Amino acid sequence: MAETAAAPRAWSGRVRLLAWLQEYGVYASVLALLLFNVAFTPHFLEVANFRTQLIQVAPIVITSLGMALVIGTEGIDLSVGSVMALASAMVVLYLGYGAPVAIIAALIAGAAVGAGGGALVAYVGVQPIVATLALLVGVRGLANVLVPQLTEFRNPTLITLGSRSVLGLPLVVVIAAVLTVLVAFLVKRTTFGRQLVAVGGNRAASRLSGLPVRRILVTVYVISGLLAAVAGVLATSRLQASDPTSLGLLMELSAITAVVVGGTPLTGGRVRVLGTVMGALLIQLLQATLIKHNLPQSWTQMAQAVIILAAVYAARGRRA
Amino acid sequence: MTTTIADADTGADARRGPGALRRERIGHLLQHHGALVVLAVTVLVGAATFDSFATPQNAANIVVSSSFLAIVAIGMTFVIISGGIDLSVGSSFVLAGVLAAYGSRYGLLVALLLPLAVCGTIGLIQGLIVARTGMAPFIVTLAGLLGMRGLMLAISDEGANTYLVRDDAFSALGQAAFLGLTVPVWITLALVLLGGVLLQRTGFGQNVFAIGGSEEAAVLMGVPVTRVKVLVYLISGLLAGLAGALNAARLSSGVTILGVGMELDVIAAVVIGGTLLTGGAGGLTGTMAGVLLLGVIQSLINQIGVLTSSFQQVVSGAFLALVVVTQRLLHRAQRLS
Secondary structure, eight states, rough: OOHHHHHHHHHHHHHHHHHHHHHHHHHHHHHHHHHHHHHTTTTTTTTHHHHHHHHHHHHHHHHHHHHHHHHHTTTOTHHHHHHHHHHHHHHHHHHHHHHHHHHHHHHHHHHHHHHHHHHHIIIOOOOOHHHHHHHHHHHHHHHHSSSOEEEEEEOOHHHHEEEEEEEEEEEEHHHHHHHHHOOOOOOSSSSHHHHHHHHOOOOOHHHHTTOOHHHHHHHHHHHHHHHHHHHHHHHHHHTTTTTTTTTTTTTHHHHHHHHHHTTTTTTTOOOOOOHHHHHHHHHHHHHHHHHTTOOOHHHHHHHHHHOOOOOHHHHHHHHO | OOOOOOOHHHHHHHHHHHHHHHHOOOOOOOHHHHHHHHHHHHHHHHHHTTTTSSSHHHHHHHHHHHHHHHHHHHHHHHHTTOOOOOTHHHHHHHHHHHHHHHHGGGHHHHHHHHHHHHHHHHHHHHHHHHHOOOOHHHHHHHHHHHHHHHHHHHHTTTTTTBBBOOOOOHHHHOEETTEEEEHHHHHHHOOOOOHHHHHHHHHHHHHHHHOOOOOOOHHHHHHHOOHHHHHHHHHHHHHHHHHHHHHHHHHHHOOTTOOHHHHHHHHHHHHHHTOOSSOOOOOOHHHHHHHHHHHHHHHHHHHHHHSOOOOHHHHHHHHHHHHHHHHHHHHHHHHHO
């Protein structure tokens, strides 16, 4: 009797552990890394260090937010890194008309790429991974054609955008925080957010219950393109130079990693905004920790691989 | 060698008129051999436009530079037909190159076997994870991409150390020419033949198609799904490793900056070749046409001269979009008819 009762309890204990890991694992990991650094890394608690970390993570956070929305609809957006490069190229091309025009041109380009990808997915029915793969290849090429080599510029507005501080916080970080709040609001408190999750959860049911599935999908990809363009503009203004060959390279992988580690399932139907931000922070912290302890870049990549596998394994355990 | 047309369609054909049948045949032809048609048209246009395009020298250049992508694409075709995807091939390619150059100091055999063993093992592990845990292939091989690039950086002093090939026999494997074409081209041809037979004429090949078509149905039919999946990723890892090793032999060194984004080129070539990313349909002839098409586009853009190589990416991306859109529209038309 006791034995038969014990077995299911042990089993449900394991399931509960996996569920807990999926829900709070990313927070626990960030906390653990922070504690480790406080204890073992010299100069970790200095303000300058936190500033650097936050500035570096800001573009990844912004792109990941868009990626989280797309993954929430059971899609994926591989084009984000190339969109960053295109936005950067647009900034340089239109800087002659002043910084606001240049920034708007970059954002329009990002939204246009997103609309293109969204239309392929929603109206033609191409798989998201192929549609955005075509954009990844083509858009990076386009950015390179527009701005063939690294171009430096001096523009006071963009310098402000890239290195100014508001209330002691870098403007870049403030923008990332504001966008996080906006996206969280969009997901939790608006009809569009509910519709997005519904489309990701069960597209056929959403269509049957009269949701404008195609319009929702296109909008989601446009948002992802816009956010990637914002990240591109911020990265460009921080560098004071545009380099479409390398800007945003492999960004899609970082963004997907952040989203997946943050607990958003790849199967759609759920978006975790705060988890995504934490996922980005976790990877940034991990890199910083390894660098500060003189471990090379190669270790970071291998550690990242293990973390992705662990995160997805935990997510799988919960569904099963 | 040719692409498999789903048997389920033939039953439906009998119920329709001859006109619909003919339209469907044309649809099938376009879907499965579209890349070949586009390739022929592109070559003709190129030959008509540029005097220096349709020369044996240029053709040899295209074939030689495409051969490495082609070897990787063979493995990728197997993976994609089985309904999976392998993002780790670019990292495999560069890791294998570094390992081969490092191993060449111990002779030809080590230079070849070391990269094959390492890349094969990692492919095997990825296959086991995909097949046993049911995790998305996309994520598992993404982790493989990061992990293998990390491993490559770790053994090459963070990419700063470029090992040189110290074995002449191994260099010859990448550089020697036979009947005007280099050894890697002949190896590619042999592998395409072998892969075609494996895919179309063996039980294993039919199982790959079955799993890609419907995994649940394959399980019910008694297809050894786990074993087939593991083998598919093993093949992909081995071929990416072989391509990387041959490339190191061609360059006489283990260059550490190669292979970034290669997986995307390979996937693009496979998809342009008519293999469906949803799995269950496709073939190696199409894939080879896709690889050659990318090579021809590159060559044409070099001919134009004023355009930079980045223009090639724009064209490749546009081709990829065009092909998938056409595939979808044909698919839809077939369903409606």
